[in-house]
Amino acid sequence: MEGDKRFRELIDRSFVEEISEGERKLIHDHIRDCDGCKRYLELTARTIRGLREFTFTSGPDSNAQIREILTHHTETMRQHNLQFKVWAAFAAALSMSIVGSALVYQVAKLLTVPMHFDTAQVQAGVLVFWLLPSFCSALRLLAAPGENRGIA
C-alpha cells in the first residue's frame, strides 16, 4: 500500500512536472502488475483531458470594445503627460528666470559706480531687459497652442 502511494505520487508528478526516463519506466513497469495504480493513472489522464475540454467564448464585440477603451485611455494619458511636461517646463523656465535675474542684478550692481548709474536705474534695467523678457518666454510655454511648445 505504501508502495502504491509512492507510485501514485510519481504518477501525479509525471503529469505536473518533468520526470526522468527511468521514473517513467518505473511507472510503466508497475502498472502492468497493479490494477489500482493503472486505474489511478487513467483517471488522472482523464481528469486532465476533461480540463482541456472547456471552451470559453468571449463576447463577439469584446476585443473591439477593449481596443476602443485602450485607444481612449491612451489619448487621455498622452494629454496628461503633455500637461505635466508643460507645467514642468514652465516651472523650470520661471525658476531660471528668477535665479538669472538675481545674478544679473548682482553683476549690474558692480557696474553702478563706473557707469554712473544709481540703484533704481539698475533695478529698472534688470526688470525691463532681463526679468520681464525671460518671464514672458516662460509664459509662452503655457500659451502656445496644442503640442506646438517645443517640449513634447
Next chain:
Amino acid sequence: MELLADLVERCQHRLVRYLLYLTGRREYAEDLAQETWIRVLQRSSQYNGRQRFDPWLFAIARNLTIDYLRKKRKAAQTVSLPDDHDAVLLLPSSGPSPFEAAARSQDAMRLACRLQILAPLYREALLLRFQEDMSLPEIAQVLGAPVTTVSSRIYRGLATLRSAFEEGDSHGG
C-alpha cells in the same frame, strides 16, 4: 498601440478564461479583463521584454481581482477576512456556473460541478498548468508563491477533480 491591439487579440480570450477560473463569475471576469488591459497600458514601461508576456499579464489580472474582491467583500461587510492576499480567493463563489456552460464533453460536464465548488486557489493553479501549459516557475511568478506551494495546489486540485470520476464510476456512471 498597434502592439497592444495585437496582444488583446491574442490574449483576451485566455485572460477572460483565467479570470473566470479565478472569480467563478462571468460578469466579474469581463469587467476585470478590461481593467487589466488598462493597467497593462499604464504599466507597460515596467514589463521586462525578456520574460514571457502571459505570466506578467496574469499576475496583473490576479492582483486586480484580489483588490476587486476585497473591496466588494468590504462593501458587503459579510465576512472579515485575514489580511492575506490569497485568503480573498478562498471562498467559493455562488450563482450560475460558467463552467457548465463551457463544458464540451461528458467528462468536462462532470468536472464543471467540482470546479464550481473547488477553491479558486486550486482552480487557477490547474488552469495555468493544464490549459495555459505554463511551467511551475511561471505559475509561481503569477501567483507570487513558491514553486512548492504551486505544485501542492495543483496536486490537491487534481485529487479533488479526480474524485469526481472515482465517485461517479463507483456509482455506476
